Amino acid sequence: MKGQVVVVGGTKGLGKVITERFLSQGQAVTVLSRTRPEGELAYAHVPCNLETLPDPAATAAAAVAANGPVRYLVFCQRYRGSGDPWDGEMQVTVNATRQLLQAFAPHFVHEGDRAVAVVSSVYAQFVGGSQPDGYHVAKAGLNALVKYKAWELGRQGIRVNAILPLSYLKPESQHHFLGNQQLVDLYQDFVPLGRVGYAADSANLVEFLCSDKASFINGQEIFVDGGVSVVWPEELARRMAGVDK
Numbered sequence: 167m168k169g170q171v172v173v174v175g176g177t178k179g180l181g182k183v184i185t186e187r188f189l190s191q192g193q194a195v196t197v198l199s200r201t202r203p204e205g206e207l208a209y210a211h212v213p214c215n216l217e218t219l220p221d222p223a224a225t226a227a228a229a230v231a232a233n234g235p236v237r238y239l240v241f242c243q244r245y246r247g248s249g250d251p252w253d254g255e256m257q258v259t260v261n262a263t264r265q266l267l268q269a270f271a272p273h274f275v276h277e278g279d280r281a282v283a284v285v286s287s288v289y290a291q292f293v294g295g296s297q298p299d300g301y302h303v304a305k306a307g308l309n310a311l312v313k314y315k316a317w318e319l320g321r322q323g324i325r326v327n328a329i330l331p332l333s334y335l336k337p338e339s340q341h342h343f344l345g346n347q348q349l350v351d352l353y354q355d356f357v358p359l360g361r362v363g364y365a366a367d368s369a370n371l372v373e374f375l376c377s378d379k380a381s382f383i384n385g386q387e388i389f390v391d392g393g394v395s396v397v398w399p400e401e402l403a404r405r406m407a408g409v410d411k
């Protein structure tokens with residue numbers, strides 16, 4: 167039994183890059199999102215709105231009906247609603263992930279490698295003004311959920327890990343960023359690896375975690391940030407202010 171890959175929020179941004187990655191491996195993929203992209207799709211699409219998610223079991227059953235039991239489950243949704251951002255973040259990021267994890271748990275294959283990869287953010291551990299409080303709290307809660315599920319689902323042989331990316335460039339919008347030399351220079355200066363991150367950098371980690379090469383990695387929060395999180399902020403402040411020494 168091969169087992170399919172389910173990508174929640176796999177139609178845009180990082181999720182789309184991840185979906186394309188698994189398709190290029192020849193995997194059967196089912197994508198969950200609100201809107202089915204136009205045209206012919208190389209994957210099955212199950213429409214669902216995580217802001218309400220009335221029947222998680224039926225959503226999981228629809229994905230299984232499309233492509234069979236699950237080997238890898240990836241969460242890559244981002245709250246993009248117009249309602250209260252606190253409530254929206256809690257529902258779409260935390261509640262919906264928990265509900266879908268419960269709904270999909272009985273539908274995993276019973277042998278071979280099995281895993282869940284959850285895309286979180288550096289804002290689960292750090293704070294800053296570019297995201298609202300709800301985003302921070304939801305991502306921190308999501309990471310706690312990942313650890314709990316790593317313990318709980320680990321007994322079923324299912325590994326659960328979190329990916330914490332720094333802001334990354336998506337194929338849809340990277341031209342705008344790359345056309346702004348000031349931004350390119352800024353990232354070159356403060357990221358130890360000397361460049362901005364791409365969605366593909368995070369997709370690399372998801373691909374690794376959703377493979378038997380990560381067979382004993384469970385319950386981890388892994389940064390994809392070019393090394394930014396290990397730098398003491400005072401160093402950065404001095405460097406930006408031109409008082410390096």
Ligand SMILES: NC(=O)c1ccc[n+]([C@@H]2O[C@H](COP(=O)([O-])OP(=O)(O)OC[C@H]3O[C@@H](n4cnc5c(N)ncnc54)[C@H](OP(=O)(O)O)[C@@H]3O)[C@@H](O)[C@H]2O)c1
Pocket residue numbers: 174175176177178179180181198199200201202214215216217241242243244245246247258285286287288330331332333334335336
């Ligand atoms: N962008 C960054 O620089 C960055 C940095 C660090 C971490 N992250 C994290 O990476 C993940 C992906 O972010 P992104 O910016 O790449 O995403 P994105 O481009 O905004 O795409 C979001 C995906 O989620 C789906 N979605 C949104 N609301 C939904 C809902 N209510 N119900 C079901 N599906 C829904 C969207 O499809 P529909 O519109 O069809 O529903 C889409 O497939 C998120 O967890 C985000 O917090 C992003």
